[in-house]
Amino acid sequence: MAVAVGRPSNEELRNLSLSGHVGFDSLPDQLVNKSTSQGFCFNILCVGETGIGKSTLMDTLFNTKFESDPATHNEPGVRLKARSYELQESNVRLKLTIVDTVGFGDQINKDDSYKPIVEYIDAQFEAYLQEELKIKRSLFNYHDTRIHACLYFIAPTGHSLKSLDLVTMKKLDSKVNIIPIIAKADTIAKNELHKFKSKIMSELVSNGVQIYQFPTDEETVAEINATMSVHLPFAVVGSTEEVKIGNKMAKARQYPWGVVQVENENHCDFVKLREMLIRVNMEDLREQTHTRHYELYRRCKLEEMGFKDTDPDSKPFSLQETYEAKRNEFLGELQKKEEEMRQMFVMRVKEKEAELKEAEKELHEKFDLLKRTHQDEKKKVEDKKKELEEEVNNFQKKKAAAQLLQSQAQQAGAQQTKKDKDKKNPWLCTE
């Protein structure tokens, strides 16, 4: 049953005037209460060389001591170390994750330094994307690990950006909100600092590096953001030690020639950084990460996987259809592979069978041959035996004949003698 809905087009939205107090002005408060009970997530990535002051700055920013050991300079490659902390201020709970690049800038060959960082950022996006694409998902419960802000620590050389810095920032600018800061700013004199800052900014612009722009579209924050943007990159000093100044304790670094106060705006831009990062734009950083960087990643990833919004016939596809099709393709491939494997198995079995048959045949032949030779030999032996027997017979015959002759001869002899005897004996002469 088709649903007949009378709905005016969007351009005809009427602005109604209210005749009394309705009460939905409490909506922002309702929203805020909900978010407070859920808690917030904020993830900062600190990119900079070993020993440039990343951990100290984090400690100073959040007014606490995060447990961490300083890294050595012997790391074979860049690896990222993420630590999560739960902070609470009045009724706001913040799950803060600080990701450190350990070993950045320490290697002799720094070609691949940026790769682990990019991979880490992509991995967080990927995890969120996977959660979003699940069938049974729980996004409101999801611990968001996507990087919201990247603090890029520039070494205070006083001249310009290093090529490593430019390359790394160029690779990161489309994936994360980059806020460049000059670390250990107490080593640069004030006039040099100004030149250094303008050189850095012009280099960033000429190389097309897109750093995070503080939002200027809302009246409440436009002014403060505009004034602060002028001071980019912020030159910061971090310190967790407190020094007595006047009659108060303040975070500062003590040198023989003076004390550098962290929270003094004349000394360094720490207060500006804290203001911008936490007190004014934290929500905007999170929103930019979600609506710009994450969407870009998602779009690229899905296009890579072969999904399109419209097919060649320019009919609108849905992600669902392509997903289904991909799935079926994949299943089809699996089946094909299975078939192949089965066929190969069958072939192998046949081969083996043939081999065995061959061997069997050979054995039979051998057996026959052996049998024949055996028979031949047997025959020969029999022949020989016969011959031998004949010989023996002959010999016997001869022997018998010889004996007969002998006996005859003896008899004849005996007769002769007898005859002779008889001859001699007149009496026997019978002839």
Place this chain on the structure above:
Amino acid sequence: MDPLKRSPPPCPSPRPSSPRTQPCEMLGHVGIETVLDQLKIKAMKTGFEFNIMVVGQTGLGKSTMVNTLFRSKVWKSTHPGTGVSMPQTLQLHSETHVIEEKGVKLKLTVTDTPGFGDQINNDKCWEPILGYINEQYERYLQEELLITRQRHIPDTRVHCCVYFVPPTGHCLRPLDIELLQRLCRTVNVVPVIARADSLTIEEREVFRNRIQQNLKTHCIEVYPQKCFDEDINDRILNSKIRDRIPFAVVGADREHLVDGRCVLGRKTKWGVIEVENMAHCEFPLLRDLLIRSHLQDLKDITHNVHYENYRVGRLNASHLLPRGPGWVNLAPATPEQLTSPRPLRACRRPHDDSEEESGLSMANPRPASS
């Protein structure tokens, strides 16, 4: 901002921290709480959206109630429900307005259902309503699945459905029960006793108790749903509301003079029924629930529970489609899918085991898996 101001001692968080995160105490004020103000500023700039649907038979005062709730003439004069012409079949009629109060902009969409339950044979009269609700979910889902998504997906999903129960004084009718059963699984439903000025206070109480029993017998979970209470405070607050559901309301958009004050009310020969007077009717309770205290909650439950349920069902169902050569022809959501009710599956938040074991019985007849 005084950097040395000590932050108040941290109050124990209701949720245990995950093993990976370590709680850290801060030694001074950092300014994290300003994120709330930042959030407020952003929200006021983008504005809010709210979609409400009123369901009930003709003549129960739905349009008047909407006008009273939002203190303005929401409906144009050609609206079918205002008695100009009675529609023969159920038509859903939507109007969108932007109202502003103290800097807060609200884009309000009201959907009316003139003709509901008016026919002789009301079989399946809930289908257009369910179809409309699911169609909004479908629209949102399609937007969410695009490759290049909009920055802010327009939210047309119905956040709240106010169901008007005719004041018979007895109990819920079969039509009411059927519809409520189906609606409660798809959208937040707030039932109200319409035209409560035809019932005395005692009759109202009896009627209310009977309705509550009916709802319990048929396992109908109206807003605020018990299984979505987050913590003990929520539960206490919502129990108070659940005791009074359904509210006995009267709508009026004319003002009269009573004791020198100008009040909204209905003038009869035996007196003026003041809409805002708690002794006369419970309209203030309804208004407070819908607008002043639970509006965000309504939106959240719609987004996190009802929409997710729809999405799960839809994505699962598409796997059952027959395979064809090459591209799978994903048929658009069939009418059965759009109107069939789904079991209330997703639980809003996985509750901490510590809270569960502390004796609060969460006996829920339906399996609630997150």
